Amino acid sequence: MSRLEKKHPLAIRWFHWINFPLLAVMIWSGILIYWAWPAYAPVKLEQTTWRALHVNNRLAEGMALHFFFMWLFGVNGVLYVLYVLISGEWRKAKTKFNRMQRLAYLAIVLMGAGSLLSGLAIYKPVQFSWLAWLMGGYQGARFVHFWLTVGYVAFFLVHVAQVVRAGWNNFRAMIIGVEVVND
């Protein structure tokens, strides 16, 4: 006998899929900003990347996009966290995910908060100098902001690999909300 089991509530599916393009735009515009002064890459890589991705001399564009989409990214993230807490959905994590998954999903939410805070410290390093100070100063905040983003990319790769491995039934549940369970 097979049956349909509710897996992901509608709200969580929307938060998840809205976050995907928003994070992509934040990372892309962040790359445009980063390559104005690529502090963490050797010069050789710098020039190759410029040519391959056409990311040179696009700082103004990157900043304008970043400071537009940051609001959408931040609001979506905050609403997601509020929803998960208020609806009690977080309690179900124990039944839905294994230990490693729970750890990874908690980490990604904390990383999101870290990105917002380190971003604010870079954006307004005088008005929020205490925040920059907590991260080791202005350059420290930039360091945190950058490596958190590398963390997202790493998470994304593992996440997609896991979804592929888990199969269609699992992926479909993230879109339609229910999963087929064979008893």
Added chain:
Amino acid sequence: MTDLDVQKELKRLTRRGFLTAAVAAGAGYAGWKWLRTRPRVEGAEWPLRRMLEANETLARAYFSPDRLSPRFEREDITRARINGRLGLQSPLDLDAWRLHIHGAALTLDDLRQFPRRTMITELRCIEGWSTIVEWSGVALADVMARFGPPQLPRYLSMETPDRGYYVGLDIESALHPQTLLAFEMNGAPLPMLHGAPLRLAIPVKYGIKNIKRIGTIRYTDVRPADFWGERGYDWYAGH
């Protein structure tokens, strides 16, 4: 429910779910395309420009002259970096140089009559790098109190003698206690490429607003032109 019913229900939910997803993805893509094809205002698509201005309104509401840029020690000073020669290319006779402000033409000695200020702060370039610099000069607020209208307007504009570079400033940032008209850098007179004889040191702004070789300061209620603000950057560029 029989297996057949389950299959039917699954089919229905799948169709509905993926249709919604396709519509949402299409709407998102159309929204992005719309955004990126809007007419530009000073180099940025107008919705992006509007958002920069909305962010500015918020930042100006939160801004406080009591919040200071972190101060550093002498041993923290880093190698100065020359970045940008805009407005410095034309020849300059240092003896003939004057600061034009509110009808007056001041020499460096005139400016030295104001209380001397020294600070070691971080100069943050909009590109991302930063340096620690010791600036000495006089507070812009002090000069404005003496050479300025009793009722200060909303903005200030500064330009190089050849107008090759110009910046616009909101009045609050101009009055910030760490905003200096600097004539010395790291304990020595300003080198030419760092803006001799007089430059702005304004740590509540990105480096782009720290204009070198100031020729004229103007008061205005009309938002003044800003070299990089006209080229797609945030006009406010404030920290």
